Amino acid sequence: GAVVSQHPSWVICKSGTSVKIECRSLDFQATTMFWYRQFPKQSLMLMATSNEGSKATYEQGVEKDKFLINHASLTLSTLTVTSAHPEDSSFYICSASETDYGYTFGSGTRLTVV
Amino acid sequence: DAKTTQPPSMDCAEGRAANLPCNHSTISGNEYVYWYRQIHSQGPQYIIHGLKNNETNEMASLIITEDRKSSTLILPHATLRDTAVYYCIVKGAGSYQLTFGKGTKLSVIP
Numbered sequence: 001g002a003v004v005s006q007h008p009s010w011v012i013c014k015s016g017t018s019v020k021i022e023c024r025s026l027d028f029q030a031t032t033m034f035w036y037r038q039f040p041k042q043s044l045m046l047m048a049t050s051n052e053g054s055k056a057t058y059e060q061g062v063e064k065d066k067f068l069i070n071h072a073s074l075t076l077s078t079l080t081v082t083s084a085h086p087e088d089s090s091f092y093i094c095s096a097s098e099t100d101y102g103y104t105f106g107s108g109t110r111l112t113v114v
Numbered sequence: 115d116a117k118t119t120q121p122p123s124m125d126c127a128e129g130r131a132a133n134l135p136c137n138h139s140t141i142s143g144n145e146y147v148y149w150y151r152q153i154h155s156q157g158p159q160y161i162i163h164g165l166k167n168n169e170t171n172e173m174a175s176l177i178i179t180e181d182r183k184s185s186t187l188i189l190p191h192a193t194l195r196d197t198a199v200y201y202c203i204v205k206g207a208g209s210y211q212l213t214f215g216k217g218t219k220l221s222v223i224p
Contacts, residue, residue: 049211
């Protein structure tokens with residue numbers, strides 16, 4: 001079945017630095033990938049839709065200059081959290097779709113900003 | 115996409131069937147019902163989806179009422195590894211986003 005690899009699985013960074021998270025579709029091409037954020041004891045919230053070769057579409061309230069998304073190929077999307085602050089600490093998850101109905105999720109990245 | 119309502123939590127004895135309900139009374143004709151689950155600190159895992167017919171796969175069964183206003187996910191023989199948050203999601207054929215609600219936290223008890 002479809003596999004989505006997300007890296008790193010966890011990262012700790014200092015406040016003010018930037019962190020890049022990678023999301024790869026391993027055995028299929030993904031024109032569109034999605035980035036979610038999940039705070040403790042809460043559900044997944046869609047942050048943005050990543051489109052290969054074009055600008056990402058951000059959900060309302062998500063700062064596009066803070067959460068930079070690049071989808072340069074059909075198998076790779078990256079999310080960069082710029083100038084991270086403790087309130088950005090969260091669980092970030094990507095997903096991609098191989099078919100019209102199947103969505104595969106990565107294993108998530110636990111970001112802790114200290 | 116239509117909104118869903120699920121109980122916040124449920125318990126199930128190990129080895130017994132787990133029946134997780136979901137209400138989606140505003141579902142429209144071209145919207146599918148999806149079920150995902152999320153084990154602690156992992157990404158969501160696809161379980162099953164359906165339009166109007168009942169569906170079964172190696173993981174679970176999905177029973178959709180005739181009026182499509184509600185559905186039930188059935189895990190026939192729950193194990194401790196089935197402890198997770200289960201999300202019922204309604205998505206239109208023309209929509210490509212999955213919107214997650216709060217889900218049901220299923221605890222399988224030895």
